[in-house]
Amino acid sequence: MGHVTGDGTVGKALAVLDQVAAFGRPVRFSELLAQSEFPKPTLYRFVQSLTNQQMLAFDPDRQTYAPGIRLVRLAHAAWEQSTLAPIARPHLDALSKVVGETVHLAQLDNAHVLYIDKRNAANPVQMYSQAGKVGPAYCTGVGKVMLAFLDEDTINKVIAQQSFHIFTEHTLADAAALRSELDDIRTNGYGFDREEHEPGIICIAMPILSEGGRVLGALSVTSTTNRTTLAGLEAYVPILHETAVKVARDARNWSFPDYNTNQATGI
Amino acid sequence: MGHVTGDGTVGKALAVLDQVAAFGRPVRFSELLAQSEFPKPTLYRFVQSLTNQQMLAFDPDRQTYAPGIRLVRLAHAAWEQSTLAPIARPHLDALSKVVGETVHLAQLDNAHVLYIDKRNAANPVQMYSQAGKVGPAYCTGVGKVMLAFLDEDTINKVIAQQSFHIFTEHTLADAAALRSELDDIRTNGYGFDREEHEPGIICIAMPILSEGGRVLGALSVTSTTNRTTLAGLEAYVPILHETAVKVARDARNWSFPDYNTNQATGI
DNA sequence: AACTAAGTTTCAAATAATGAGACTAAGTTT
DNA sequence: AAACTTAGTCTCATTATTTGAAACTTAGTT
Secondary structure: OOOOOOOHHHHHHHHHHHHHHHHOOOEOHHHHHHOOOOOHHHHHHHHHHHHHOOOEEEEOOOOEEEEOOHHHHHHHHHHHHHOOHHHHHHHHHHHHHHHOOEEEEEEEEOOEEEEEEEEOOOOOOOOOOOOOOEEOOOOOHHHHHHHHOOOHHHHHHHHHOOOOOOOOOOOOOOHHHHHHHHHHHHHHOOEEEEOOOOOOEEEEEEEEEOOOOOEEEEEEEEEEOOOOOHHHHHOOHHHHHHHHHHHHHHHOOOOOOOHHHOOOOOO | OOOOOOOHHHHHHHHHHHHHHHHOOOEOHHHHHHOOOOOHHHHHHHHHHHHHOOOEEEEOOOOEEEEOOHHHHHHHHHHHHHOOHHHHHHHHHHHHHHHOOEEEEEEEEOOEEEEEEEEOOOOOOOOOOOOOOEEOOOOOHHHHHHHHOOOHHHHHHHHHOOOOOOOOOOOOOOHHHHHHHHHHHHHHOOEEEEOOOOOOEEEEEEEEEOOOOOEEEEEEEEEEOOOOOHHHHHHHHHHHHHHHHHHHHHHOOOOOOOHHHOOOOOO
C-alpha cells in the first residue's frame, strides 16, 4: 500500500510497521529481512525500536512479530476524531434498525476502501474491530460510489492504482468496465455490488457527499442472493439517501482531511 | 501514559503521536508546542512527518492535528493478531446471548485497562466504552481482577502507577484499600465494581488465567443499580468462569506479549 | 564435532536530525 | 494605516544519530 518513505527515520520505521501488518500473521525477522530493502542491522534496529515502543509485539516463544497493542489505543482516538464514525453513529443505528440488514460505513484511504463502522443484522455491535478493514475500491459497492463522485483527475489516479484482480465471474475486469459503471452510478446517484467481490453477496451503496459535492464517504446495505435481489435492495434507496444527507449535514461543521491532497495519491 | 523515549527518532516521533492522541480532540501546533519538550522546529518536523505518513491528519481550515486514518488500518491488524479478541469472539458472543447484559473483554496495557471487545445489552445501558478505550485499573472490575492475579512484584509496580483519582463516593481511595480488595478477589476468584467508576454502574468481573496462572485478560458483565444488585450479578459467576476457562484453553496455543517484560512497567 | 542458518553486536564513516535564529503571514492594537 | 504581536515556516552550520559491512554468538542441523 504505497506509502511514501522519505520522511527520514520516521517514514522508514513506519514502512516496517506496514510490512509487518501486511503479513496478516505473526512474522519472523528473517521473513521480513528477505523482502526488505534495508540491510540486516538496520531492519533489526527498526524492529527493536518498534517493539520497545509497543508498536510491534514480540512473541519470544515463536520469535515472531505482530502489530502491537499500542496501535489499538491510538486507533481509538483516530477513529473518534478523524473519521465519520462518531458523526454517523446515530444515523447508522437508525438505518440499521429500519433495514434489518448489515450496513456499512466506509471512507476512501489511498485508493482503497476503509471500513469505518458496521451494524450487523443480528448483533448490533459498533466497534472498529470490524472497522479498520481495507477492501478494494473497484469491486465493492461503497468503493465504486465513492470513486464515481471524485473529480476526473483523482478518478484517473485512483483507477491506476486498482489491481483488477478477478474475485468472481462478475468482477469488473478492467478500467474501461469500471469507467462505464461509474458513469451509470453518477446518473443514478447510487450503485450496486453485483456479486463482484464475493459470490452470493450483493449490496446497494450510496455516497455521502458534502454540499460542495465532495466525497466524504459511503453507506451500504448488504445482503445475499438467497434473501433478496438487486431490485429488492433498491427499495432502500430513499432511506439510504436520507441517511447520507443527514450525515453530510452533521459533518458540515467538520472538515476532515482531503483525500485529494495527500501525497499517496500523488496530488 | 509513560512511554519510554530513547528509541531515537522513532521513539520521539511516537511520543508526539501519543501527545496528540492524549488531547482527545483536534489540536493546534502551538498547543502541542506549549507542553512539548522539543524546540519549535523539531516538533514542527515531527508533526509534518507524521502528517505525511498519515499517522496524523491535518485539518487545514482549523489548522489542527488529530490522530490519522492510517492508525485505524494498522490497529485492525493489531487487534486481530495481538489481542485475545479473535480467540474470545465466539465465547463472548455466547456469553452475551445468555446474560443479556453488556459484556466486556479487557487486557492490561501499561498498568491500565484496555478494552478489547464488547457486546451491548439487549436493553442498552447508556455507557461509553469501546475497543481501544483505556480505563483505570484500580476502580474497574476488569482492572482489579487482573491486578489481583499478577505476581507480587508486578502488582507493586502497577499500583505505584495508579492515580487514585476519586470518581465516586465508592472509589477506592488509596493503595491500602486496593490491596485489601485484591486479597478478597484472590480468595473469591472474581471481583466487583461497586459504583467505583461511575455512579449507578456495577459489574462482576472474572480474570482469564492461563494454566500456569498467568493473567491473560478479564471478562465482565455490567449492569445498573436500577436493574440489579451485586448479589444478582453473582448469579453469572458460573458462566463467567466457564467462559474464561474456554478462552484460556483456546489461547493456550497462543503466547502473547508478556505484560511483565515490557519496559513501560520497568521490569 | 563440523556445519549451517538465524539472530545480535561492533564501530568508523556517512548521513540525517537538531535548534538558534531569521523570516513570513495573519491577526490585533494603537 | 502603521506598529505590534503571535502563530507558523524556513535556513543552515553544528551535532548527534543512523547506517551497514563485517564479525560474532547462539541454536539448531547433518
